[in-house]
Amino acid sequence: MKRKTELSELIFKILSYLFLTVFAICCIYPFLYAISAAISGRFAVEYGQIVLFPKDIQFEAFEIMFKDNMFWNAYTNTLFLTFYGTLWSMFVAILGGYALSKKRLLFRKGFNFFLVFTMWFSAGIVPQFLNYIDTRTVFQSLGITDDKWLVVIAMGMAAMNIILLRNAFEGVPSEIEEAAIVDGATEMQVLTNVYLPMSKSTIATVALFFAISRWNGYFWAKQMISNNNEKPLQVFIRQQLEYYQNPDLMSAWDEAYATDSAVYALIVCSVIPILIIYPFIQKYFAKGVNMGGIKE
Amino acid sequence: MKKFASDYLVYDEATGKYHEDPEQAVRDDVEKHHWLNVARTVLKDWRLYLMLVPMLLVFLFWRYFPMYELLGAFKVDDSTLEVADQLYAGFSYFKQLFAGESALSIEFWRAFRNTFLLSFYGLCFGFPMHIIIALFFNEIKSNIARSIYQVATYLPKFMSTVVMTSLITMLVRKASPIVGMEMGVISQMLYNLGLITKEVGDAGLLFQPQFFRAIYQISGIWETAGYDSIVFFAAIIAISPTSYEAAQIDGANKMAQMRYVVLPSILSTIVIMLITRIGSLLNVGYEKVMLLYRVDTYITADVVSTFAQRNGIEGGLTGLSSAAEMLNNVVGMLLVIGANTVARKASDVSLY
Numbered sequence: 001m002k003r004k005t006e007l008s009e010l011i012f013k014i015l016s017y018l019f020l021t022v023f024a025i026c027c028i029y030p031f032l033y034a035i036s037a038a039i040s041g042r043f044a045v046e047y048g049q050i051v052l053f054p055k056d057i058q059f060e061a062f063e064i065m066f067k068d069n070m071f072w073n074a075y076t077n078t079l080f081l082t083f084y085g086t087l088w089s090m091f092v093a094i095l096g097g098y099a100l101s102k103k104r105l106l107f108r109k110g111f112n113f114f115l116v117f118t119m120w121f122s123a124g125i126v127p128q129f130l131n132y133i134d135t136r137t138v139f140q141s142l143g144i145t146d147d148k149w150l151v152v153i154a155m156g157m158a159a160m161n162i163i164l165l166r167n168a169f170e171g172v173p174s175e176i177e178e179a180a181i182v183d184g185a186t187e188m189q190v191l192t193n194v195y196l197p198m199s200k201s202t203i204a205t206v207a208l209f210f211a212i213s214r215w216n217g218y219f220w221a222k223q224m225i226s227n228n229n230e231k232p233l234q235v236f237i238r239q240q241l242e243y244y245q246n247p248d249l250m251s252a253w254d255e256a257y258a259t260d261s262a263v264y265a266l267i268v269c270s271v272i273p274i275l276i277i278y279p280f281i282q283k284y285f286a287k288g289v290n291m292g293g294i295k296e
Numbered sequence: 297m298k299k300f301a302s303d304y305l306v307y308d309e310a311t312g313k314y315h316e317d318p319e320q321a322v323r324d325d326v327e328k329h330h331w332l333n334v335a336r337t338v339l340k341d342w343r344l345y346l347m348l349v350p351m352l353l354v355f356l357f358w359r360y361f362p363m364y365e366l367l368g369a370f371k372v373d374d375s376t377l378e379v380a381d382q383l384y385a386g387f388s389y390f391k392q393l394f395a396g397e398s399a400l401s402i403e404f405w406r407a408f409r410n411t412f413l414l415s416f417y418g419l420c421f422g423f424p425m426h427i428i429i430a431l432f433f434n435e436i437k438s439n440i441a442r443s444i445y446q447v448a449t450y451l452p453k454f455m456s457t458v459v460m461t462s463l464i465t466m467l468v469r470k471a472s473p474i475v476g477m478e479m480g481v482i483s484q485m486l487y488n489l490g491l492i493t494k495e496v497g498d499a500g501l502l503f504q505p506q507f508f509r510a511i512y513q514i515s516g517i518w519e520t521a522g523y524d525s526i527v528f529f530a531a532i533i534a535i536s537p538t539s540y541e542a543a544q545i546d547g548a549n550k551m552a553q554m555r556y557v558v559l560p561s562i563l564s565t566i567v568i569m570l571i572t573r574i575g576s577l578l579n580v581g582y583e584k585v586m587l588l589y590r591v592d593t594y595i596t597a598d599v600v601s602t603f604a605q606r607n608g609i610e611g612g613l614t615g616l617s618s619a620a621e622m623l624n625n626v627v628g629m630l631l632v633i634g635a636n637t638v639a640r641k642a643s644d645v646s647l648y
Contacts, residue, residue: 008550016435023429024448027522030463031451033481048478096351099344106337111348118355120575121629123362124621125582125601126608131362154358162351187343216456219583223609234458238587241462250475258477260466267459274454282447 031271038062038264045258061257061265071266073229074236077148078215081232084152085214090207092157097165098191115159132224147225155220156213161206168202169195205284215274233270240266369619373612389619400607404620407603410596411624414585415577417513423573425521427566430528431558449522461587464515470500502588505596512588512597531565532558571639575632578624600624 032052037045041056049055065071100111123131135154136147144150172195180190196203218234225231231239243249244259253259305314338345369389371382393404429449436442452460469480478484483497492501501507539557548556582601589597600620608617 006544006549012550013435016432020429020432020436020445020449023522024445026518027449027452030467033467034463046475046477048481048484050481092350092354095347099348099351102344104341105344105348106334111352114352114355118359120632121363121625122359122579123366124604124618124625126604126614126617126621127362127365127368128358129609130365130368130614131358134361135357157354157358159355187347191347212454216454216458218456218458219586234456237458237462241465245465245469247472247475250472250477253475260469263462263466267462271455271459278451278454279447282450 034264034267037258038261038268040257040261042256042258042261045261058256060255061261062269064262065265065269070236071269074231074233077230078233080148081151081217081221082211082214085156086207086211088152089156089161089210089214090203093162093165093206093210094191094196094203097162098169098195100162100166101169115162119159129223132220136224146230147227148230150224151217151221156210156217158209158213161209164202164206165199168199172198201284204281208281208284212274237263237266237270366618366622368615369622371615373615385615389616390623392616393620393623400613400616403598404600404603406595407598407600407620408624411578411580411599411601414509414512414580414599415573417509418516419573419577421513422517422521422524423570425517426525426569427528427562429521429525430532431554433525433529434532446522449525451522452519453523455519457581457583457587460515460519461584464511464588465502468501468511470503471498502590503592505593508589508593508597512584515584527569528562528565531562535561567639571632571635574635576628577631578628 029052033050036050036052036054038061039057039059040050040054041058044050044055096115099105100108100115102108105111122128132150132154136150139145139150176194176198177190180194185193216234217232218238221232222235222238225235241263244263250259306317307314368382370385370387372385373382392398393401395401433442433445436445467480467482469477469483471477471479479487479497479500483492483501486492487494487497496504501511535558539561540553543553543557578600580599580601582599582605585597585599585602586605589602604617604621607613607620611617
């Protein structure tokens, strides 16, 4: 039975397309503008003549940046922090989430509360800062003098991600686990051979959550990494922004590209890795949100 | 809890002597065995409990130890000493914050008010946006069109705060007549639309306190509205098509369908998301504020976290800043618990 579409429904449909189109354009416009501005000539950028398409194309802003050792250094540091940070966080979260998913775990409620309480109440920036300073002292006395490792090990853990993993592990039928145990599997084998393959998509999602937050992390990396050579990309971008916005530098500026173009070029480069993997991972993120949303 | 020996003894009237309660012996036995059983289970299952250890340590060291550092709020500032050894200062920092006379106290209450207002406006403008966008997404039946819209609108969520704020800073930058630079491109658009005057645009929107909240909210919607609508979209898409058909046969137009089919079905999701939002009313994303604000805009932009960062980490007033943050976060926690309780009483939906 096909029924005539009502006028109100038609109007709403047109409204949806219109609104979403405008909103989608607003969402990507700044990035398109950044690309155009990064490769446009100085005059066009400074006089605001670029709306969407680049003018007087030059690539010097990119060239200068690629020749800058500090840029590559910052990039490597960010890759380091993202890789080891995600690895460490996943290690802790998978083991913890697995143990919490077991009904036979004694004091299970207590452990869960221990986790969830950190979502309700956080000590705040200053106590955390003092705590990290103390941690650094302890780490240094243990012979770990690189602040990178402090950032990797002490930061970036999120209770929500552990809860996501716990919920996924709880969804695995216990019969499969029992079958594996009857076949003589140890606890660790049950985890790696049964649970991990059966909750692949959640694990991918959580790993991506961790990786993105590591890649984008700024404040604590800036506070705790004292050595300039160890600073990650986000800190470097901020430094460059402040450097290029300096009025003295601007008035003495004598290049074919605008000061802003240098920063836009940097932003474009920092965003590219995320843009490359983004279309592939986007669906996992949607999934992750829904899994974490409602739980009775 | 039994404290005195007499608690364990029963007075026997016939013999006039005290003797041990026989039931107590059984109870003691059970208790002893209870803990023995616990120990036995843990030992037998030690691999499982070992797995818990890294997580417990990470949370203990870097989530709970900072709470211990909060004791600094009651101690005299002395960075050469550990918190435990500092002199007890009582509630003097809290009194200082509440007194309302000193410059710091005025600054704190301004920050507290800003914190609340920034998230409250976010709740008023951002939150309905998420639901509206989800409703619109539901109307797009073509899969290709929908995924194009999704890819575009989720994108800003994955950009770092630094990238976002750098873009904002440059898009609304001020004009520099000496260098011959015009105002930022977004300011120009607003000027062309007649929303701001030339002088305002030239002065740079981020340099004027009256624009900070608007910039914060609009960029917040830009950043998260697409992504945060996923939860609502998932709830809407789960509604059975037969519900719509039934409503249509009864002659419901689009508004009536929204009112009687969609809204009741996603109400529990809305309540849960509302609880989380209310719970985090005093928990503003400080990184973004820190990267966007400047001395000129402290009046509207300064929040408790940035207040603490400025005075505590940079200024060295750790005790006072800890007190300020503690005040903020305790009220925040009460809000979570309160919102949760109210929601449970009113609608049987609760988060925790």
